[in-house]
Amino acid sequence: MSFRLRAARLSDLEHLYEMAKLTGGGFTNLPADRKALTAKLERATSAFENTADELVDEQFVLVLEDPKSGAVRGTCQLMTKVGQQWPFYSYRLNSLSQHSQELDRTVRTEMLNLVTDLEGSSEVGGLFLHPNERAGGHGLLLARSRYLFIAMHRKRFADRILAELRGIIDERGDSPFWDNVAGRFFGMTFNEADYFNAINGNQFIADLMPKHPVYVAMLDAEARKVIGVPHLSGRAAMRMLENEGFAYEGYVDIFDGGPSMTARTDNVVSVKDAKEARVTAMNIQEGERAILATGRLSDFRSCYGARVLDDDGGIAIDSAAADVLNVSEGDTVWSVAR
Structure with a gap:
């Protein structure tokens, strides 16, 4: 018998909390904090109770349930319109070419620019599957059911949709990207900043992050090579997104440098x-x-x-x-x- 995906309820709190403790960090949408998870479930409850077919800032939480035992073994989320409560920041990887006639040389420089280009988009995220259930196509059911939910409630979602993939985090739970970019200005470890963001939002980024471009060539080699690279556990998810029509267009997460994939909602295969x-x-x-x-x-x-x-x-x-x-x-x- 197939597992079933259903709308999350407040009674799912402990199931979500236990799964959140298994994420290993870098998973902003599923913090191991009961207060934050309760607020997320309360917000989802309000979204499910809103019957108006209109695009407003809402968040839906779904859970994967074993229909035989009732055990919750996975979860995913849909955000209808990001960047409304707080600015939705990304880095955009761009390049600048300059030429010197005297040296007869052209130099191409890559830069990371802090942008809010993706504000107003819908987002699919928060997908987590219990380690004991990572077989049998359960991850695919979680991922693609979200798009059926969008199709069934199309007016509640924007015309562009994004998915953020977790970036590279080492065995100590540190992020080479964070350590070389934002971490130099905040005096916080990656885990501290990531947890603070999950609980309180990322307004502190707007308050403290330098607005000037970051020249990629000035970063350490370890940071340069992880820009736009998904965590090992997220590479299958990236392939699934690509199969749905999502593409990486140079947007990366401001915390761990992971890729943000985007697509036109009506072009998503599912x-x-x-x-x-x-x-x-x-x-x-x-x-x-x-x-x-x-x-x-x-x-x-x-x-x-x-x-x-x-x-x-x-x-x-x-x-x-x-x-x-x-x-x-x-x-x-x-x-x-x-």
């Missing part, structure tokens, strides 16, 4: 290819493997299953998926090929 259909049968034995979803807002749930689409806007699904989704004939199901 949004563009999402099909809405009415359930006509729930007993098929064979069919196309798919991700199936139903319900709006707090009733949202998704799982793996088999589907057969017909030309009249109907869908037949397997009985196991029907049980996990708790749907009957005549109910509406959204789906995308696995």
Whole structure:
């Protein structure tokens, strides 16, 4: 039986807290702090309860649940419009070419510029899967179900969407990028700054970060080579994002230098290819493997299953998926090929 993704509830706090302690740091959207997680769940509850189809600053939290035991084994988040409570900062990697006629030499210099270009975008993030469940396609279910949620609530999301990937962090929990860039100005370790950001937001970056470009050539070799490089654990996630149509366009995280991937929302494969259909049968034995979803807002749930689409806007699904989704004939199901 497939795991089920559903809307998070306040009662999921301890499950999320236990998973947050397993992240290993550098995971701003899932801090190991009960107060911060409670605030996140309360904000998500308000978003799920808001039935207006409009784009405002909201955050949705989803959890991956074992339908047999009820255990929560993963989570992910969707932010509808970033940069509204605090500025949404990124570094943008750009280059400047200069030529000297006397030396007959052209020099190309790479620079990191502090920007807020991505403000107003929607964001998918906070994806974490319990280490014991990193098989069987659970990560793919978490990741792609988010796009079905977007397709089902399209007016609640912006026309551009981004995903930040965690950057390189060494075995001590330090970030070479932070140590060579922002850390030189803040007098804080990476873990201290990352935790403060997760709990209090990143307004302190606006207050203290120098606004001048950072010349990449002046950074240590260890910092230069990690710019735009995802953490080892995030490389599969980067490939999944690329398969969905996301691209790296030079935006990097101000803390660890990890890549920020962007896409036009309507061009994301799992949004563009999402099909809405009415359930006509729930007993098929064979069919196309798919991700199936139903319900709006707090009733949202998704799982793996088999589907057969017909030309009249109907869908037949397997009985196991029907049980996990708790749907009957005549109910509406959204789906995308696995």
